[in-house]
Amino acid sequence: MAEEKLNEIDGDSFQNTIKNVLEDFEFRDAQKEMMEYVKEAIDNSNYLMVEAGTGTGKSLAYLFPASWYVLNSNSPVVISTATIALQEQLINKEIPLINELWEEEIKAVLIKGRSNYVCLDKYYDKYNEHTLVDTKEARLLKEWFSKTNTGDWQEIEGKISTEIWQEISSNSESCLGYKCLNFKDCFVNKQKRRGANAHILITNHHLFFSDLKLKVEVGESFGILPEYECIIFDEAHHLEERALYAFGAKVQRKEILYWNYEMKRLLGGEPDFESERSLKLERQVHKLFNDLGKDHFKSYLFKEYPPSGFSELSRSLQKIAYYVEGFINREAQNPDKIENLANAFRRIQNNLDFILDTTKEDYVSWVEVNNKRNQYTLHSNPINASWHLNEYLYKNVDICILTSATLTVDDRFDYIKGKLGLEDCKSVIIPSPFDYKKQSAVFVPKNFPKPNENNYEDALIEGMLNLIEFNQGKALILFTSYRMLDYVYNELKERVNYKVLRQGQASKNEILKEFREDTYSILLATDSFREGIDVRGEALSLLMMDKLPFAVPDEPLIKARIEYLEKQGKNSFFSYSLPEAVLKLKQGFGRLIRHRNDSGIFAVFDCRIHKMPYGKVFLNSLPKCKIHDNFEQLKVD
Ligand code: SF4
Numbered sequence: 001m002a003e004e005k006l007n008e009i010d011g012d013s014f015q016n017t018i019k020n021v022l023e024d025f026e027f028r029d030a031q032k033e034m035m036e037y038v039k040e041a042i043d044n045s046n047y048l049m050v051e052a053g054t055g056t057g058k059s060l061a062y063l064f065p066a067s068w069y070v071l072n073s074n075s076p077v078v079i080s081t082a083t084i085a086l087q088e089q090l091i092n093k094e095i096p097l098i099n100e101l102w103e104e105e106i107k108a109v110l111i112k113g114r115s116n117y118v119c120l121d122k123y124y125d126k127y128n129e130h131t132l133v134d135t136k137e138a139r140l141l142k143e144w145f146s147k148t149n150t151g152d153w154q155e156i157e158g159k160i161s162t163e164i165w166q167e168i169s170s171n172s173e174s175c176l177g178y179k180c181l182n183f184k185d186c187f188v189n190k191q192k193r194r195g196a197n198a199h200i201l202i203t204n205h206h207l208f209f210s211d212l213k214l215k216v217e218v219g220e221s222f223g224i225l226p227e228y229e230c231i232i233f234d235e236a237h238h239l240e241e242r243a244l245y246a247f248g249a250k251v252q253r254k255e256i257l258y259w260n261y262e263m264k265r266l267l268g269g270e271p272d273f274e275s276e277r278s279l280k281l282e283r284q285v286h287k288l289f290n291d292l293g294k295d296h297f298k299s300y301l302f303k304e305y306p307p308s309g310f311s312e313l314s315r316s317l318q319k320i321a322y323y324v325e326g327f328i329n330r331e332a333q334n335p336d337k338i339e340n341l342a343n344a345f346r347r348i349q350n351n352l353d354f355i356l357d358t359t360k361e362d363y364v365s366w367v368e369v370n371n372k373r374n375q376y377t378l379h380s381n382p383i384n385a386s387w388h389l390n391e392y393l394y395k396n397v398d399i400c401i402l403t404s405a406t407l408t409v410d411d412r413f414d415y416i417k418g419k420l421g422l423e424d425c426k427s428v429i430i431p432s433p434f435d436y437k438k439q440s441a442v443f444v445p446k447n448f449p450k451p452n453e454n455n456y457e458d459a460l461i462e463g464m465l466n467l468i469e470f471n472q473g474k475a476l477i478l479f480t481s482y483r484m485l486d487y488v489y490n491e492l493k494e495r496v497n498y499k500v501l502r503q504g505q506a507s508k509n510e511i512l513k514e515f516r517e518d519t520y521s522i523l524l525a526t527d528s529f530r531e532g533i534d535v536r537g538e539a540l541s542l543l544m545m546d547k548l549p550f551a552v553p554d555e556p557l558i559k560a561r562i563e564y565l566e567k568q569g570k571n572s573f574f575s576y577s578l579p580e581a582v583l584k585l586k587q588g589f590g591r592l593i594r595h596r597n598d599s600g601i602f603a604v605f606d607c608r609i610h611k612m613p614y615g616k617v618f619l620n621s622l623p624k625c626k627i628h629d630n631f632e633q634l635k636v637d
Pocket of ligand 1: 118119120121122170171174175176177178180181182183186187188189
């Protein structure tokens with residue numbers, strides 16, 4: 001029986017088994033300990049939070065008991081991560097290793113969202129209309145289509161436009177389900193079938209929550225993931241933010257235009273189709289969405305700048321849905337597609353009404369502004385995800401493991417537990433196996449201007465130059481704003497003899513490659529380099545931050561969260577801004593020591609760490625290492 005067998009493995013047998021197949025495998029107490037906690041949670045059908053420091057080898061520590069579980073039960077395990085890099089690492093590196101440990105094969109499948117796959121029905125529709133035949137993109141697409149075994153957009157990404165892909169990719173609204181003539185060959189269904197036979201399903205947080213929502217709102221059969229009782233969230237510090245987006249509603253110009261185009265395509269041939277309706281909708285949509293961007297250079301809250309005219313758009317969508325429905329029972333060629341079309345207009349109308357209703361206390365309505373792309377999106381998101389997580393997830397899943405290197409603040413889980421509504425969850429900290437006292441030094445200058453003082457920028461440049469010369473480059477510098485990044489970049493370019501790289505000058509992978517290859521180079525970046533990058537060895541032996549990474553309070557969701565907490569009588573700084581900044585600082589620090597042979601300096605040019613009472617929360621949250629507050633002392637040590 002599964003339970004008896006589960007009791008047979010322990011941390012030692014796990015590491016011994018790996019050592020048998022992987023000669024250079026290093027025994028790690030931290031990994032063994034984590035594996036035993038995960039196994040215990042699985043054995044007892046429990047929930048568990050594990051903060052595992054860098055170098056623990058946490059993915060193997062959960063994969064081993066997870067694979068044991070799936071081999072001894074009839075139920076799969078879902079593993080959800082925040083980044084593609086981790087999904088690829090699991091599927092390409094760690095699952096093959098796990099497979100060497102067992103006699104029976106562990107079938108693992110990477111599960112992607114529908115929109116990654118071509119919809120055969122749509123593709124054949126386009127192809128038959130010859131609308132793609134004469135363009136370069138169409139030729140590329142057809143050539144790819146004739147060869148693909150997966151139907152996956154990643155194979156052609158970058159070679160065709162997202163607009164063309166949107167026209168032929170799958171989405172749940174237009175899918176005909178079992179009524180589709182291509183149901184058997186459909187790539188989405190093939191993925192579903194692979195998933196149904198898999199032991200381990202690897203996916204991302206966004207897809208995981210969207211799938212959950214779809215199943216609850218539309219029906220089990222519309223989901224992509226099969227039934228499961230055990231879920232493992234890696235990079236769990238991103239869970240709440242992804243849940244807030246997935247459980248919200250949004251409306252974009254392009255989706256209305258897409259369905260309007262579909263209406264013309266499906267009904268345009270009907271003798272009494274009124275094309276004026278479609279034209280009117282198109283004009284209305286362009287006008288309203290263009291107005292959203294007028295005089296706005298960044299995202300904003302509805303309550304500050306209420307957008308106008310969208311109630312009329314809601315009425316137009318309602319009328320169009322009703323009008324389209326009228327074609328279903330005529331002898332139209334595609335009644336199912338017409339029904340889907342009407343449903344799509346209704347769904348957009350419902351989402352729009354939901355967003356326009358600003359009386360909902362726990363939600364915030366806002367406009368996302370992307371002037372570069374002339375793209376403006378209406379959103380309504382819950383401010384707190386715990387209710388949704390309880391209703392949709394926790395009530396239905398027996399075993400849940402949440403792990404990350406950054407879950408605690410001041411060695412406590414209270415903040416993350418509160419955010420996720422898991423106050424009673426068992427939680428453990430597995431310290432990193434690295435010897436941070438020997439391998440790293442923290443430098444926070446004490447006699448230094450505060451970030452809001454006039455002489456801060458000059459002092460910052462001098463402070464950074466000192467450290468760069470001392471370390472001979474080999475530095476990553478993380479900024480809280482592009483303005484400061486630009487300023488420091490321009491200064492360093494003129495004043496140091498090392499190559500200075502900056503985020504945005506090439507793709508992230510290309511920049512990192514250059515940074516690794518030119519050991520002495522210096523890389524300047526913002527938040528997207530704060531986590532998920534792995535540069536081992538000397539090339540990253542100095543990590544600097546300009547100031548404490550407090551979030552900008554005028555970002556709509558942050559502003560809404562702060563107001564919400566204040567309304568509840570809470571101190572938003574201590575209950576939100578501070579813990580968020582601490583987690584970001586920890587993520588940044590995590591870039592420095594990636595291996596037991598690495599060593600380096602972590603510097604933060606923000607004297608508030610010494611001067612403000614909350615400063616010690618930052619220091620207490622970092623691994624234990626020596627703190628220096630002046631440069632001379634750092635040099636001597
Ligand atoms: S089943 Fe749905 S996604 Fe698949 S080909 Fe048919 S319509 Fe497209």
